[in-house]
Amino acid sequence: MKLIKNNKVVKLSFVALLITVAAAMFYTPTASAHGEKSQAAFMRMRTIHWFDLNWSKEVVPVNDTMTISGKFFVFSGWPETVDKPEVSFLNIGIPGPVFIRAGSWIGGQAVPRSVSLELGETYDFKVLLKARRPGDWHVHTMLNVQGGGPIIGPGKWVTITGSMSDFVNNITTLTGETINLETYNLENTYFWHAFWYAIGLAWLFYWARKPMFIPRSIAVEAGKADSLITATDKKVAMGFMVGAVVLVAVSYANTEEQFPVTTPLQAGLLRGIKSIQMPAPTVSVKVEDATYRVPGRAMQMTVTITNNGDSSIRLGEFQTAGVRFMDSAVAQDDTGYPDDLLAEDGLTVSDNSPLAPGQTRTVNITASDAAWEVYRLADLIYDPDSRFAGLLFFWDESGNRQMTTIDAPLIPTFI
Amino acid sequence: MSASQSAVRSRAEAVKVSRMFDWFILWAIFFVVLGGYHIHYMLTGGDWDFWSDWKDRRLWVTVAPIVAMTFPAAVQACLWWRYRLPFGAVVCVLGLLLGEWINRYLNFWGWTYFPVNFVFPSIFMPSAIVLDVVLMMTGSMTATAVLGGMAWGLLFYPSNWAVIGPLHVPVEYNGMMMTLADLQGYHYVRTGTPEYIRMVEKGTLRTFGKDVAPVSAFFSAFVSILIYFLWHFFGRWFSSTDFVKSA
Numbered sequence: 001m002k003l004i005k006n007n008k009v010v011k012l013s014f015v016a017l018l019i020t021v022a023a024a025m026f027y028t029p030t031a032s033a034h035g036e037k038s039q040a041a042f043m044r045m046r047t048i049h050w051f052d053l054n055w056s057k058e059v060v061p062v063n064d065t066m067t068i069s070g071k072f073f074v075f076s077g078w079p080e081t082v083d084k085p086e087v088s089f090l091n092i093g094i095p096g097p098v099f100i101r102a103g104s105w106i107g108g109q110a111v112p113r114s115v116s117l118e119l120g121e122t123y124d125f126k127v128l129l130k131a132r133r134p135g136d137w138h139v140h141t142m143l144n145v146q147g148g149g150p151i152i153g154p155g156k157w158v159t160i161t162g163s164m165s166d167f168v169n170n171i172t173t174l175t176g177e178t179i180n181l182e183t184y185n186l187e188n189t190y191f192w193h194a195f196w197y198a199i200g201l202a203w204l205f206y207w208a209r210k211p212m213f214i215p216r217s218i219a220v221e222a223g224k225a226d227s228l229i230t231a232t233d234k235k236v237a238m239g240f241m242v243g244a245v246v247l248v249a250v251s252y253a254n255t256e257e258q259f260p261v262t263t264p265l266q267a268g269l270l271r272g273i274k275s276i277q278m279p280a281p282t283v284s285v286k287v288e289d290a291t292y293r294v295p296g297r298a299m300q301m302t303v304t305i306t307n308n309g310d311s312s313i314r315l316g317e318f319q320t321a322g323v324r325f326m327d328s329a330v331a332q333d334d335t336g337y338p339d340d341l342l343a344e345d346g347l348t349v350s351d352n353s354p355l356a357p358g359q360t361r362t363v364n365i366t367a368s369d370a371a372w373e374v375y376r377l378a379d380l381i382y383d384p385d386s387r388f389a390g391l392l393f394f395w396d397e398s399g400n401r402q403m404t405t406i407d408a409p410l411i412p413t414f415i
Numbered sequence: 416m417s418a419s420q421s422a423v424r425s426r427a428e429a430v431k432v433s434r435m436f437d438w439f440i441l442w443a444i445f446f447v448v449l450g451g452y453h454i455h456y457m458l459t460g461g462d463w464d465f466w467s468d469w470k471d472r473r474l475w476v477t478v479a480p481i482v483a484m485t486f487p488a489a490v491q492a493c494l495w496w497r498y499r500l501p502f503g504a505v506v507c508v509l510g511l512l513l514g515e516w517i518n519r520y521l522n523f524w525g526w527t528y529f530p531v532n533f534v535f536p537s538i539f540m541p542s543a544i545v546l547d548v549v550l551m552m553t554g555s556m557t558a559t560a561v562l563g564g565m566a567w568g569l570l571f572y573p574s575n576w577a578v579i580g581p582l583h584v585p586v587e588y589n590g591m592m593m594t595l596a597d598l599q600g601y602h603y604v605r606t607g608t609p610e611y612i613r614m615v616e617k618g619t620l621r622t623f624g625k626d627v628a629p630v631s632a633f634f635s636a637f638v639s640i641l642i643y644f645l646w647h648f649f650g651r652w653f654s655s656t657d658f659v660k661s662a
């Protein structure tokens with residue numbers, strides 16, 4: 001009897017089998033969030049501008065909390081190619097649940113669900129994290145936009161110390177019990193899975209204890225199929241079936257009795273999220289031209305600034321895609337902003353003397369730093385819509401800050 | 416090896432070889448099914464099975480039994496019509512669950528550290544036992560599709576309630592009400608699964624009021640019947656011996 005025609009087929013099927021088994025079993029949910037560099041530059045420059053960010057701690061012991069707070073501006077010149085943030089979710093970019101998200105708020109409203117955001121608005125946000133797994137983790141701000149994907153903000157290294165086995169996640173339910181969500185229901189889950197698996201194995205071995213394939217196949221081909229199922233088999237089978245149904249009913253009733261109060265999963269979009277009322281800027285900025293000099297890793301722009309306020313102003317910071325170019329003579333960072341995203345003296349203005357009220361001046365601004373290359377912002381010049389955008393921060397005599405946005409075409413120069 | 420020569424010399428030896436062959440085939444079926452069924456179920460059921468905060472009373476109840484009905488129907492077709500062995504559905508579910516548990520335990524927990532009480536798989540065994548027994552008792556594909564398929568869909572939610580029920584206890588958190596399952600989804604950060612991707616409590620069955628789970632289960636059972644027919648025929652075609660008979 002020649003069972004299988006070709007040895008090669010056997011080998012190939014075996015390889016294919018191993019691949020499918022492996023492919024399915026090695027599937028791991030996405031844990032990494034270090035995609036900010038690979039995200040198209042225009043996405044980072046023209047969607048969500050994160051600013052005033054603060055990571056409350058750099059070292060956190062297991063079970064302790066830290067917050068990431070700040071503001072984000074939903075850019076008015078949102079690119080056509082990305083869906084508007086009508087359904088978005090305030091996430092956090094960490095490699096899996098190394099922290100648990102103990103809370104998140106936009107404009108003071110808790111946002112465990114998706115929210116609807118408006119273009120041109122600024123929102124303040126806060127994410128409360130509780131340390132769970134020791135290690136050095138890059139913690140990014142992150143907003144997911146339906147149809148637009150994840151928009152990853154700046155990241156900072158945070159160290160968690162201690163041991164994960166000490167982690168507890170105590171929650172008090174509305175029925176008055178306090179449970180540790182880290183291990184709650186775990187034994188019950190293992191029990192029921194093991195229980196049903198054992199019953200399945202029992203059914204399989206009931207049949208496998210007798211000769212299976214060759215003799216039964218011969219009997220079926222000889223027309224004696226009916227003889228293969230005995231009266232005992234039928235009784236046992238009925239026992240299994242009735243038993244299974246009864247056990248399901250009993251386990252269901254027991255669960256209902258033990259947990260009389262249950263509710264459906266909660267979902268739904270949160271609308272009406274409050275934005276910050278930003279004071280209307282008294283300074284107006286017009287971009288005359290902007291170029292990116294590839295060899296010098298510097299962006300140069302000519303802008304005309306008009307001061308319509310009643311205090312003289314100076315330009316202190318240009319921020320785009322989370323990279324902050326500052327003029328240290330005007331403003332410094334004191335929040336411990338990540339080094340790689342901070343160019344303390346990266347901003348040069350041809351004339352940065354205070355601009356008196358009512359005056360207009362045209363200046364050359366240079367923003368230069370290795371971050372252009374490191375964060376691949378320079379790739380903007382290869383984007384289909386080669387525009388750049390960012391925030392300009394001005395300070396007046398009494399130290400008040402105001403924010404304006406710029407959005408203009410960018411011309412690369414290669415020499 | 417010529418077809419006319421036998422490799423065994425005595426009846427005892429023939430029985431022994433036949434038994435070895437039994438175990439070899441059973442082992443092969445188990446792992447082929449494990450690989451194929453698991454990957455199929457992951458691609459179609461995916462997130463509904465991965466996370467406790469997707470296991471709702473509408474879509475999970477509807478989707479999971481429908482997409483899981485496939486392989487059991489096909490394997491039953493092969494094992495019953497050729498060998499009168501009524502464990503096609505059970506062997507599928509045993510393979511699926513083993514694959515899922517290895518994946519959840521090693522990757523979701525061991526590698527990414529999602530707690531197992533958040534990423535456990537769904538229970539299908541009671542449905543599978545009923546499906547196998549109905550086929551064995553009736554010996555009819557139509558009866559198995561209709562009665563067994565119906566039971567397959569209807570038993571799914573109650574079979575899983577013992578595991579997911581405790582996670583549906585409500586909790587007040589930051590001024591909002593949610594279930595413990597929702598809270599697991601919120602706490603254990605998934606960067607690749609934002610909240611809006613979650614397909615829960617969506618659908619058009621709202622007119623039935625509070626009792627949506629039974630309605631969803633009936634709908635699921637009905638579609639499972641159709642899927643059973645379809646995959647049963649795949650199974651029959653696949654297990655036909657036309658391609659090896661020529662020797």
Ligand SMILES: [Cu+2]
Pocket residue numbers: 033034035138139140155
């Ligand atoms: Cu990172």
